[in-house]
Amino acid sequence: MKIGVVLRDLHHDEVELARALLRMADKHRADHEFFHLGHDLAAWSMRHVREIAAMAVRFGEQLDPEPADSAPVVDSARRWLSERGGRSAEVELVMVRDLRELYLRASSVLTDWEMIGQAAQAIVDDELLELAQRCQAETKRQATWANSKIKESSTQALVV
Amino acid sequence: MELVVRRMRELLDEQGPSAVGFYTTGQLSLEEYYTLAIVAHGGIRTNHVDGNTRLCTATAAEALKESFGCDGQPGSYTDVDHADVNALFGHNVAETQTVLWMRMLDRLAGDDPPAVLCVDPRQTPVARAATVHLAPRPGTNVALMNGILHEVVASGHVDEDWVQAHTVGYEDLEKLVARYSPEVVSAICDVPADDIRAAARLVGEAEALVSTVLQGFYQSHQATAAAVQVNNLHLLRGMIGRPGCGILQMNGQPTAQNTRECGADGDMAGFRNWNNPSHVAELARHWNVEPKQIPHATPPTHAMQMMRYVEDGSIRLLWVSGTNPAVSMPELARMRSILAQDRLFLVVQDIFPTETTQLADVVLPAAAWGEKTGTFTNADRTVHLSEKAVDPPGEARPDLEIFVDFARRMRLQDKDGEPLVKWSSPEEAFDAWRECSRGRLCDYSALSYEKLRGDSGIQWPCTDESPEGTERLYAGGVFCASPDDCESYGRDLETGAPLEEQEYRALNPEGRAVIKAADYRPAHELPDVDHPLQLITGRTVYHFHTRTRTARAPELQSAAPEVWVEVSAHDASTYGLDEGDLAEVRTPRGEVQARVRVSGIRPGVVFLPFHYGYWDTPEGWRPGDHGRAANELTLTDWDPASKQPIFKTAACAVRKVAAAEGIPSPAPTTAASGPVSESAIPTGRGGIR
Numbered sequence: 001m002k003i004g005v006v007l008r009d010l011h012h013d014e015v016e017l018a019r020a021l022l023r024m025a026d027k028h029r030a031d032h033e034f035f036h037l038g039h040d041l042a043a044w045s046m047r048h049v050r051e052i053a054a055m056a057v058r059f060g061e062q063l064d065p066e067p068a069d070s071a072p073v074v075d076s077a078r079r080w081l082s083e084r085g086g087r088s089a090e091v092e093l094v095m096v097r098d099l100r101e102l103y104l105r106a107s108s109v110l111t112d113w114e115m116i117g118q119a120a121q122a123i124v125d126d127e128l129l130e131l132a133q134r135c136q137a138e139t140k141r142q143a144t145w146a147n148s149k150i151k152e153s154s155t156q157a158l159v160v
Numbered sequence: 161m162e163l164v165v166r167r168m169r170e171l172l173d174e175q176g177p178s179a180v181g182f183y184t185t186g187q188l189s190l191e192e193y194y195t196l197a198i199v200a201h202g203g204i205r206t207n208h209v210d211g212n213t214r215l216c217t218a219t220a221a222e223a224l225k226e227s228f229g230c231d232g233q234p235g236s237y238t239d240v241d242h243a244d245v246n247a248l249f250g251h252n253v254a255e256t257q258t259v260l261w262m263r264m265l266d267r268l269a270g271d272d273p274p275a276v277l278c279v280d281p282r283q284t285p286v287a288r289a290a291t292v293h294l295a296p297r298p299g300t301n302v303a304l305m306n307g308i309l310h311e312v313v314a315s316g317h318v319d320e321d322w323v324q325a326h327t328v329g330y331e332d333l334e335k336l337v338a339r340y341s342p343e344v345v346s347a348i349c350d351v352p353a354d355d356i357r358a359a360a361r362l363v364g365e366a367e368a369l370v371s372t373v374l375q376g377f378y379q380s381h382q383a384t385a386a387a388v389q390v391n392n393l394h395l396l397r398g399m400i401g402r403p404g405c406g407i408l409q410m411n412g413q414p415t416a417q418n419t420r421e422c423g424a425d426g427d428m429a430g431f432r433n434w435n436n437p438s439h440v441a442e443l444a445r446h447w448n449v450e451p452k453q454i455p456h457a458t459p460p461t462h463a464m465q466m467m468r469y470v471e472d473g474s475i476r477l478l479w480v481s482g483t484n485p486a487v488s489m490p491e492l493a494r495m496r497s498i499l500a501q502d503r504l505f506l507v508v509q510d511i512f513p514t515e516t517t518q519l520a521d522v523v524l525p526a527a528a529w530g531e532k533t534g535t536f537t538n539a540d541r542t543v544h545l546s547e548k549a550v551d552p553p554g555e556a557r558p559d560l561e562i563f564v565d566f567a568r569r570m571r572l573q574d575k576d577g578e579p580l581v582k583w584s585s586p587e588e589a590f591d592a593w594r595e596c597s598r599g600r601l602c603d604y605s606a607l608s609y610e611k612l613r614g615d616s617g618i619q620w621p622c623t624d625e626s627p628e629g630t631e632r633l634y635a636g637g638v639f640c641a642s643p644d645d646c647e648s649y650g651r652d653l654e655t656g657a658p659l660e661e662q663e664y665r666a667l668n669p670e671g672r673a674v675i676k677a678a679d680y681r682p683a684h685e686l687p688d689v690d691h692p693l694q695l696i697t698g699r700t701v702y703h704f705h706t707r708t709r710t711a712r713a714p715e716l717q718s719a720a721p722e723v724w725v726e727v728s729a730h731d732a733s734t735y736g737l738d739e740g741d742l743a744e745v746r747t748p749r750g751e752v753q754a755r756v757r758v759s760g761i762r763p764g765v766v767f768l769p770f771h772y773g774y775w776d777t778p779e780g781w782r783p784g785d786h787g788r789a790a791n792e793l794t795l796t797d798w799d800p801a802s803k804q805p806i807f808k809t810a811a812c813a814v815r816k817v818a819a820a821e822g823i824p825s826p827a828p829t830t831a832a833s834g835p836v837s838e839s840a841i842p843t844g845r846g847g848i849r
Contacts, residue, residue: 030468032464032796032797033465033800036684036797037655037656040654040655041655086471086472087471087472087473088473089472089474091472092472092474141654141655141657142655144652145655145656147657148655148656148657149657151457151458152458152459155207155455155457155458156469156474157474159175159178160175160474
């Protein structure tokens with residue numbers, strides 16, 4: 001049974017996705033949509049992390065349900081820099097690249113959830129399947145958001 | 161105009177259409193919006209076109225698109241004459257639409273008065289007339305609506321046959337609202353559970369329900385999700401498309417409907433779908449341009465995003481018509497710093513000097529409504545012709561003439577090298593629009609100036625099949641939501657990401673109404689120790705927008721001459737405030753000083769009218785020692801789906817600056833700003849006596 005191992009990877013990837021969302025939301029604070037939605041969507045991943053940790057016990061894995069965020073001092077410094085840097089069209093291009101990274105991270109988490117969902121069906125584990133389907137749908141929405149914002153921003157950031 | 165044309169040409173050569181944005185209003189005529197849409201989308205070819213309707217009616221449009229696939233008001237004002245229950249959601253109609261309120265009052269004073277449900281944190285005239293009044297905590301509308309829907313479902317008031325035949329998505333809603341019992345909702349909204357049950361009984365047992373929605377929902381947290389739940393209430397009850405069963409997703413401005421249908425506000429002309437290539441091709445045929453020349457790679461840029469592009473320097477020419485963003489946009493310190501940039505070429509077209517004209521590089525004086533001819537379509541799709549009464553003063557010109565002049569001087573051309581804008585008079589513009597609207601839901605094809613000069617207005621769609629217009633949309637539960645017809649494939653209500661065509665085809669292949677469920681999420685800015693109260697902003701009946709016109713009408717100005725702040729008796733006692741005291745309202749973004757009115761507002765909530773800016777102060781366009789404009793305090797945040805800014809969930813603090821010492825509060829003593837205790841102050845009129 002390798003489900004525990006995949007859950008551990010998934011736990012790691014969800015934590016990293018949440019951290020990336022928070023880090024980039026603060027970095028692009030001057031873009032209010034990125035700032036607010038980045039924080040909203042990070043909360044989804046943190047909720048997934050708690051649920052993965054609770055589920056993983058059954059598969060022999062002890063995972064941290066509340067891993068720490070990055071240091072608050074770094075966050076506030078990043079916000080300060082963002083507000084100063086918000087007056088340049090160059091930051092838009094940086095933002096598109098960051099969104100691309102978020103899209104890739106979310107897509108990889110999405111694939112992890114697909115694997116878990118398939119395995120849950122194979123061993124007929126309803127609880128695991130329910131978790132995988134519910135979280136997979138939310139991860140897809142995270143990826144779709146990043147993708148839609150890439151599409152929108154590219155029409156401006158790449159042509160100025 | 162030469163200056164504008166020269167700068168426009170320079171920027172188009174240097175950077176292209178992405179350097180140019182148009183920000184218009186909800187107060188021009190249909191002909192002017194349609195001309196602006198073709199100039200901007202078809203001539204300049206920029207995607208950056210929006211109206212101040214973004215602050216006002218964007219959520220109405222988005223909620224209709226989400227539920228019915230297309231914008232367009234389902235109901236009619238005449239539904240008020242037939243309904244046995246009127247439900248008003250965040251809609252202080254007595255101060256925002258006084259004529260509609262008179263219609264409601266007629267029913268209330270008649271033989272068979274309807275019951276009234278009012279959802280509003282203030283003691284409005286509607287609240288006083290209400291059978292059930294719910295005053296929820298700001299930012300919790302979705303929870304409240306889910307609680308009402310929970311009860312409607314649990315009490316068996318769903319018209320299951322109708323829902324089965326005409327909608328998709330009911331199962332998801334049923335599952336979701338099961339979690340929102342009145343007790344759960346009561347804790348979120350701080351509204352008694354029994355009141356939620358009473359409200360649900362009213363709307364659940366209604367035989368003919370008319371619902372109206374306005375800024376209490378549209379300018380609040382989770383705006384679209386909340387407004388969509390009102391649509392869902394009607395869909396669950398099968399109450400749409402017949403007399404007395406009207407949904408009225410309202411507008412705050414006289415011609416906001418035209419901004420939306422003509423495509424001057426972040427939509428495409430004729431409710432066409434930017435994401436549907438055949439719709440874009442059809443529009444291109446009407447304009448005789450290549451489809452690829454009409455920007456449609458993304459949704460048209462919304463106003464808040466345009467301001468962001470101005471901020472980062474990528475929009476370098478912004479053309480504002482008929483609106484005053486230096487006072488009406490949120491977080492004014494930021495807004496002023498954006499609009500005052502040297503690198504921005506700001507063109508402002510208006511009828512009076514405003515705070516924004518003072519920041520402009522070029523001011524284009526425009527004619528007012530009585531000085532020009534054009535059509536106006538109101539919130540229930542009634543089209544009126546308004547004819548010129550007097551000549552405009554001085555160099556002022558109708559907005560239509562200004563846009564046509566610009567197009568000529570720019571030599572904007574169609575694909576055959578002919579002028580792109582083929583009209584110059586309002587009637588010619590209207591006739592072009594008739595053709596553009598033909599076959600769409602907002603079909604004007606059988607309307608003409610001649611017909612509109614008859615006895616009264618006519619409701620679109622007006623076609624050869626329905627030459628007298630159409631009182632209600634969606635009779636018989638037939639919608640305009642098929643994947644090939646719809647204006648929008650919808651958006652994720654929480655992230656705002658647009659759905660793609662194949663997702664929509666899978667969800668709604670037959671073009672039924674879409675029931676979209678939404679979970680409650682707490683607002684982004686919640687009260688804390690330093691900012692323990694919640695600020696909401698809004699209107700008084702005596703003023704419109706930023707007082708550009710109403711402050712110049714002496715009677716209106718004297719009725720509400722100066723900003724005030726409303727607090728509840730409970731908070732007045734907590735913070736040591738009395739009627740007439742000078743108080744400071746503070747948020748992380750700024751401060752405003754205003755005299756106190758102790759009103760019937762919900763405890764924990766503070767109200768500021770949003771009308772007062774600086775054009776009639778010595779500073780002209782910015783605050784002196786203290787803020788006066790409510791938007792000094794509001795936050796930059798918007799609904800993900802409708803992109804409407806949130807004006808009604810900022811955390812704030814209030815403290816006393818000076819005692820009243822006999823100086824009265826300038827708040828009108830009528831309507832929602834009336835004093836909580838009538839004995840304290842003589843009531844019955846506005847303003848300082």
